[in-house]
Amino acid sequence: MSVEPALLAGETAVPPPKPGLAGRLARDGSIIFGAAVILLMALMGVTAPWLGTKNPSEINPAFRNRVPGIEQTIRNDDGTARTFTYRMGTDSLGRDVYSRVVYGARISLVIGITVAVISVVIGLFIGLVSGYIRWIDAIAMRLMDGLMAIPAILLAIALVSLFRAGLMSVIVAIIVPEVPRVVRLVRSIVLSVREEPYVEAAICAGTPTHLLLFRHVLPNTIPALIVQGTFVCASAILLEAILSFLGIGIPPETPTWGNIMAEGRGLFRIYPHNIFFPGICLALTVLAVNVLGDGLRDRLDPKLARRV
Amino acid sequence: MLGYILRRLLATLPVMLIVAVFVFLMLRLTPGDPAAIIAGDNANSEQVSLIRNRLGLDEPIFTQFFIWLANILHGDFGESFFFKKTVTELIASRIEPTLALSLATIMIAVTIALPLGVLAAYKQGTLIDKIVMGFSVLGFSVPVFVIGYSLIYLFAIKLNWLPVQGYQRMADGFGGFLQRLILPAVTLSVIYVALIARMTRTSVLDVMNEDYIRTARAKGQVEIKVLFKHALKNAAVPIITVIGLGVALLIGGVVVTESVFTIPGLGRLTVDAVLARDYPTIQAVILLFSLVYVLINLVVDLTYTLFDPRIRY
Numbered sequence A: 001m002s003v004e005p006a007l008l009a010g011e012t013a014v015p016p017p018k019p020g021l022a023g024r025l026a027r028d029g030s031i032i033f034g035a036a037v038i039l040l041m042a043l044m045g046v047t048a049p050w051l052g053t054k055n056p057s058e059i060n061p062a063f064r065n066r067v068p069g070i071e072q073t074i075r076n077d078d079g080t081a082r083t084f085t086y087r088m089g090t091d092s093l094g095r096d097v098y099s100r101v102v103y104g105a106r107i108s109l110v111i112g113i114t115v116a117v118i119s120v121v122i123g124l125f126i127g128l129v130s131g132y133i134r135w136i137d138a139i140a141m142r143l144m145d146g147l148m149a150i151p152a153i154l155l156a157i158a159l160v161s162l163f164r165a166g167l168m169s170v171i172v173a174i175i176v177p178e179v180p181r182v183v184r185l186v187r188s189i190v191l192s193v194r195e196e197p198y199v200e201a202a203i204c205a206g207t208p209t210h211l212l213l214f215r216h217v218l219p220n221t222i223p224a225l226i227v228q229g230t231f232v233c234a235s236a237i238l239l240e241a242i243l244s245f246l247g248i249g250i251p252p253e254t255p256t257w258g259n260i261m262a263e264g265r266g267l268f269r270i271y272p273h274n275i276f277f278p279g280i281c282l283a284l285t286v287l288a289v290n291v292l293g294d295g296l297r298d299r300l301d302p303k304l305a306r307r308v
Numbered sequence B: 001m002l003g004y005i006l007r008r009l010l011a012t013l014p015v016m017l018i019v020a021v022f023v024f025l026m027l028r029l030t031p032g033d034p035a036a037i038i039a040g041d042n043a044n045s046e047q048v049s050l051i052r053n054r055l056g057l058d059e060p061i062f063t064q065f066f067i068w069l070a071n072i073l074h075g076d077f078g079e080s081f082f083f084k085k086t087v088t089e090l091i092a093s094r095i096e097p098t099l100a101l102s103l104a105t106i107m108i109a110v111t112i113a114l115p116l117g118v119l120a121a122y123k124q125g126t127l128i129d130k131i132v133m134g135f136s137v138l139g140f141s142v143p144v145f146v147i148g149y150s151l152i153y154l155f156a157i158k159l160n161w162l163p164v165q166g167y168q169r170m171a172d173g174f175g176g177f178l179q180r181l182i183l184p185a186v187t188l189s190v191i192y193v194a195l196i197a198r199m200t201r202t203s204v205l206d207v208m209n210e211d212y213i214r215t216a217r218a219k220g221q222v223e224i225k226v227l228f229k230h231a232l233k234n235a236a237v238p239i240i241t242v243i244g245l246g247v248a249l250l251i252g253g254v255v256v257t258e259s260v261f262t263i264p265g266l267g268r269l270t271v272d273a274v275l276a277r278d279y280p281t282i283q284a285v286i287l288l289f290s291l292v293y294v295l296i297n298l299v300v301d302l303t304y305t306l307f308d309p310r311i312r313y
Helices: A021-046 A097-132 A134-148 A152-162 A167-193 A197-204 A209-245 A257-264 A273-300 A302-307 B002-029 B034-039 B045-055 B061-073 B087-122 B127-141 B144-158 B174-207 B211-218 B223-234 B236-245 B247-260 B266-275 B279-307
Strands: A070-075 A081-086
Touching: A021 A097, A021 A273, A097 A134, A097 A167, A097 A209, A097 A257, A097 A273, A134 A167, A134 B002, A152 A167, A152 A209, A152 B002, A152 B247, A152 B266, A152 B279, A167 A209, A197 A209, A209 A257, A209 A273, A209 B127, A209 B144, A209 B247, A257 A273, A257 B144, A273 B127, A273 B144, B002 B061, B002 B279, B034 B045, B087 B127, B087 B174, B087 B223, B087 B236, B087 B247, B087 B266, B087 B279, B127 B174, B144 B174, B144 B247, B174 B223, B174 B236, B174 B247, B211 B223, B223 B236, B236 B247, B236 B279, B247 B266, B247 B279, B266 B279
Parallel strands: none
Antiparallel strands: A070 A081
16 A cells, blocks of 8 residues: 555644654664665565575476475486475465565565656656746646546556556556655745745846756755655555556566565465565565655654654 | 635536546557457457447547547446446446445544544653554555455454455345455555554644643543543544545555455456456546545535634635
């Protein structure tokens, strides 16, 4: 389920917690925890071939639907035998679930980070321009209102149905619902910053608009964008998993956590391991990104922290 | 007030128009001739041109849009390619499960989330507060289908208390209807509880230092009444706003939950329609859900006056 930090933006002021050593530790603790888990997952994805895995797409019809921990003796051509342990069992095509889960970290993180970066860049551009140029604002904001009226998952599902299934179409389908939220955020910052004396001074000094936006307005949006970016990342990882799980995301032979779970749906009653292992990885990763976002918000954007 | 309602209703028109344009362009942007897609693989060229004529596909694109829009405003969403029924019939037959699931979810979520949020605010900074907030972050992070399958595994397979999947119409027996509704509704309510509890906590904390809270306590009001009557009521506006905005999450969750629990509702219909590339159905479902979302938030805006008489329109 997608997290919508924009929903929380409306929350109003709370008395800030007492700043103390314990409080600070707790605050940075969430950044450390979040970053550590994400790094671990990234490491797992990068080093997947060396983690005792086999080809995640290799089908083994003779060894389907085995429970976690089962061993198979493989005879090599030269007569020697070795055993391979299926740590998380096999799915209904005999593929090694452990290998698929390890490789699945790659897709999730790539999608999360790509969507976050692209959405933030596009949203930043539209938000800056529409916060500063009135006639563009009128058009852009109506368009964003329209896009935001369609629930995010539904919009992504609709977009996926337009393209051929694949990594790129999933990324595009997730970016489109995320962009309006970034635009709203950037625009609101621009609108408040443009009243600041130093911006007015820059206008009086005859600074050209593009330079004004780039040099004086843009830096104000960075902390909020870093925070928003992490939430977009969490939301994108979840959305990809949902699309894959529903069978309309990335092609099913690609090992993604959503696909592994989609594959395990049919035989869930007998072999729940196909759902639980990728589910735990997915939940842990999204939790880490969300916790990191919360920690970064407290750190970088105290104004927002007081609100949420 | 009436003037405000009218103005707000008018303001939703451009939003819905943009949604309609987007949904209209969907079918036009797909590669291939929509008439050929609708006619199917076995149609001859005469049938295709007949359909093209009926849909007005020979007209310029603007005219096409208005023909399409006029049809929709008359309740005619066209014919489903896949289910071989009119889309209107199709949707009508799928509304009950979705409506039942959504209403049950909202009821469960509000009943759990409000006391949780108030409790967290009352015990601010304590372990209870941290647990509630931790649960809230967790609720945002665990995908709805993982929650769904975990609950099925625990309550249906291991404990055998509830049916695993499926849906029973209310007309076919209320007991069975309720039994099959509990697990999906609880599943779907988790993220909603997380959202509402978090907002309730923030919002209640916000009013706890107000004079009227001190006054209520000073006159000897019972603490529980101070919290739920004085604090919660004054904190209501942001909470109701987030309940309204959360409907977007709910709609997204319905799509997934109905797939997990094999409930024949609108969410399942959406997925089936996408898998079958059944564009008229996809269009209709998106328009319908977006309209519901926009209207619910309009109603939410209007209820502000009930909770906060200072807000006048």
